[in-house]
Amino acid sequence: MENPRVTIVVPVYNVEQYLDQCLESLTKQTYSDIQIVLVDDGSTDSSGRICDVWSKSDARINVIHQANRGLSAARNSGLSIARGEYIEFVDSDDYVEKELIETLVQTIDKTGADAAIFEFDCINDSTGIASQNPEARNFPQSNKMSGKETLMHLLKGDIDNHAWRYLAAKHLFTDNGILFPENKHFEDIYTSYKVYGNANTIALVHKTLYHYRIRKGSILHSKNITQSYRDAEDGFIERGISLSHWYPELCEANKQALACWLIHLAWENTLKRNHKARKELADYIDFVNESIKKNISLKLLMSLPKVFILQYILIKTHGVYALKFVLSIFGCHYSVDV
Known part of the structure; x- marks a missing residue:
């Protein structure tokens, strides 16, 4: 597949416990015109091997193995070989609904937007119980906004900074030199506003399509x-x-x-x-x-x-x-x- 419509970039580091669930949710997408880029960022567990096994069973999967350089470097490596017209990031300990990409592509095609933002829930890693995203009640009710309007909602906290929160046209990254800052935590704060600010219009999808796992080992809980x-x-x-x-x-x-x-x-x-x-x-x-x-x-x-x-x-x-x-x-x- 030379020019897929969407590239999904998945940074991978020591997530052997969760990786199969994540990749199963991606390979079973109802929208099949995708490229899946797995970036093994120097994992010391079996995550790298799991990536290779999945790539042998699905030709849409490309694997990069690199020395450990952090989440930002892994995302940037994925971006560097992305062939899709649109980019979606997925964290390797999370999983998504099977209609995630289809819903977002249809929304963008219908609205002519440069990006689409969707809703998510939170999975407690200890209990497996899903809960509503705390900011969901403030999620804008409109179906489409300008880049400036989106920034206003971002600053108010109605929309968060998560890089996986949107499907965005690749040209927003390439035309504006948007990369994730290496050796920084909370790297999404440095990047998401640039995506939103450089977009002409952004569509909003009022469906829970992504399941964000909250783990004790994450940066937010370090x-x-x-x-x-x-x-x-x-x-x-x-x-x-x-x-x-x-x-x-x-x-x-x-x-x-x-x-x-x-x-x-x-x-x-x-x-x-x-x-x-x-x-x-x-x-x-x-x-x-x-x-x-x-x-x-x-x-x-x-x-x-x-x-x-x-x-x-x-x-x-x-x-x-x-x-x-x-x-x-x-x-x-x-x-x-x-």
Whole structure:
């Protein structure tokens, strides 16, 4: 198949437990005009071998084996050999509905959009129970938006940064030099806004088509939180610089998004981290205070929704520890030793 309509890029690293389910969901797509690029990023388990086995059974699968360089480098390697007119990223520990690609291609053909964004749910790795994406209630109800409108919803948190959240025309990447930043966590913050901002129109699909697995071993749940979130802060700042050239009126919304993001994660980490991570958590709280002081004016901070202001006051004054104790009395237990 020389020129498939869609290329699906799957970065793979030590996911032997989940990879078969992921690849089965991709090879059984109801839309067959696809190329599947598996990038084995130096796996030390059997993931690389599993990729090779699947490629022998399905000619649409191409496998790249490379030394471990991280998620961004794996996605970039996949992009470099993508032959499809459209690109979809799928994480190798997740899985998708069999009509994912067909639904998105039909939507793009019908609307003439450059990309299509869809809904997803979250799978708890420990229990296997699916739950609604927490932001789903804010997902825009329109069927099509401009790039600027999409950016506005991204900054409000109605749409997130996940690279697998959209099917996008490959030219958005190639024409605008969009690549994932290597050696950075939260790499999607650096890239998704560029895809949305360079698109003329983006379609929205109001169907749950992707199943996002939440694992303890993921970056979002790693112990080294402070450096990861410094990377994220850099991503917000870089996005602000781009917005100052594209849509200066959105710069303040980007700063608000940074403030809300910092406070929310500080709150979540304070509630859910155990006592052994107290030093790491204290370092992170210091980072949050430093970042807000550096990037957010008092006027802008006080314009945030009241829940974020309250959370920030509790975090800054260490009142959250008292709150955890009160919650525990009422049976609201977290994985924290108070």
